[in-house]
Amino acid sequence: MKVLVVGGGGREHALVWKLAQSPKVSRVYCAPGNAGIAQVAECVPIGVNDFAALAEFAKKESIELTVVGPEDPLLGGIVDYFEEQGLKIFGPKKEAALIEGSKAFAKELMKKYNIPTGAYCAFTDYEAALAYVREQGAPIVIKADGLAAGKGVTVAFTLEEAEEALRTMMVDDVFSGAGARVVIEEYLAGEEMTLLSFVDGETVIPMVPSQDHKPVFNDDRGPNTGGMGTYSPVPHMDELVVRRAIDEIVIPTAKAMVAEGRPFRGILYAGLMITDKGPKVIEFNARFGDPETQVVLPRLASDLADIFVATVNGRLDECRVEWKKDATVCVIMASEGYPGSYLKGREITGLPENTDDVIVFHAGTAEKDGRIVTSGGRVLGVTAIGEDLSEAQRKAYETVKRISFVGAHYRTDIGAKALRRAEEKTK
Missing domain, CATH: 3.30.1490.20 (ATP-grasp fold, A domain)
Structure with a gap:
């Protein structure tokens, strides 16, 4: 089948990369895409909020499934629009996406249904x-x-x-x-964890947990960003904590949305703080996280296209989703000045060919005169796969050091917290 991915960042590159591996998928398109995505999919110059043009393209090319990456079109009602056109699309409708679009709505929902939060x-x-x-x-x-x-x-x-x-x-x-x-x-004290889940009404299939790093500098210093790196698994969070998050937060939230007449169908992102009283919600998102997607999808053993199709058809409960035991680390390389103002158009050199264990996901890149140049704040997500976090971290930073562009900066401690916790446990 032909698939269209809407978006043009690192998350969408990871989605395209994973969908292209499916034997069910014959061709992947991405609108608008970026320089890295263009290496694995056909990029289409249509903006993420141009619903009419996207739907027209989907009809013209006989697209059998559209997958929405970013939040803006979801909040704008792209799923509602496509469904009205008789097109299959993966993601929550506008009324359900409000769980991300309004933090006040999300808080009121949690208060009403006794879902743990601050x-x-x-x-x-x-x-x-x-x-x-x-x-x-x-x-x-x-x-x-x-x-x-x-x-x-x-x-x-x-x-x-x-x-x-x-x-x-x-x-x-x-x-x-x-x-x-x-x-x-x-203010909630503790340690953060992200838990993404495939959701179809009251059916919830959780993914493997990950941990994001929002502050721009090492040791969680500096202003918040969209995310400077991630890793998965989160070995110092025991299975009981993850199970509590699923049973006390994710499943009750899915049921609450159904009870509110806003059934959620798509990806529910739960940003959690693990406090001394258990997991509590920091935020909900209505789509894959970025850069969490870049470490979670490489660990997915099942066919992502099958899961998406089952969800769209209301049959997620029939899916069996399996995960690899590998560990993954993603290091974000950002533009000078990010998360503030930054310059674009700086040439990127040293980009390696993607391999089975190192994938460079492009987030803010473009092609100019045959060269790959920066076009965003977060530029690249260098993701490595290893038998454990230590190996994945080593491979990721070895690759980062070979890539360069003027003003590039990145955190050097992605995964360090988990490795430190593991070392403390052995003492």
């Missing part, structure tokens, strides 16, 4: 929000209610940081309306 208050009035923050004190978490490309969250350890976050979101409007309403949350 205490919170939502505000549309700046002065009221400021008064609340001053009353609560720091540390405290400030979140833009709407979509902000993974950058709308500030974990403020001082009152000054909290006030600055409120001002930039609500007064300066740095997130173009996404911060008109803010959610102010209790």
Whole structure:
């Protein structure tokens, strides 16, 4: 069958790469794609929010399945639009995608159905929000209610940081309306874990857990980014913790969405904090995470196309999903200045051929005069597969050191936390 992937980042490169391995898939298209995706799929110059053009292309090329990568088109209703056109598409409808599109909605849902999360208050009035923050004190978490490309969250350890976050979101409007309403949350202490799940109504099939690194610098310092690297598995999180997350959070959330008349069908991303009282929700997303996808999909032993088709047809409960025991590490190479402003068009050299154990997923790249150049903040996701995390980490950083572009920066401690925990256990 022919498949169309909507998007043009590292997550979409990973999706295209995995779907192309399916014996059921004859051809993969990607709109708009990027320079790396163009090596494994046919890129189509259509924007992710141009639903009419995407649907027209799907009809013209007899696309049997469309897979949506980013959140914007999901919140815009691309799934609703395609289904109205009689086209098969993987992802939640607009009303279900709101679990990502509004942090206040997600919080209210969790409160109503007793799903573990931090205490919170939502505000549309700046002065009221400021008064609340001053009353609560720091540390405290400030979140833009709407979509902000993974950058709308500030974990403020001082009152000054909290006030600055409120001002930039609500007064300066740095997130173009996404911060008109803010959610102010209790600070949760612990360690983060991401749990992605295939969901079809009340049917939930969890994936292997991973751990993202949001802050831009080593040791979780600096401003939050869309993610500077990931690894999977998360060996210091025991199976009981993961089982609790599934039983107390993911399954109840899927059931809650059905009860609310917003059945979720697609990928439910649960960003979790593992506290001393168990797992609690930091955030939900309505799609694959980036860069979590880059470490989770290489561990998938089952046919991804089969899972997508079963979900779209309401038959996920018939799927058996299996995983490899390998470990994976993904290191993000970013542009100079990211997550702030950055220059584009810098030539990338030293890119290796992808192998069975090292894949370079392109996130922000373009082709110019036969050269691969930077075109985004997060440029590459260098992913390596090993028998254990130590081997995967070594392979990833060996590859990173061979790739260069002016101003490139990356964290050098992706996976270090897990390796340190493992070493502590052996003492």
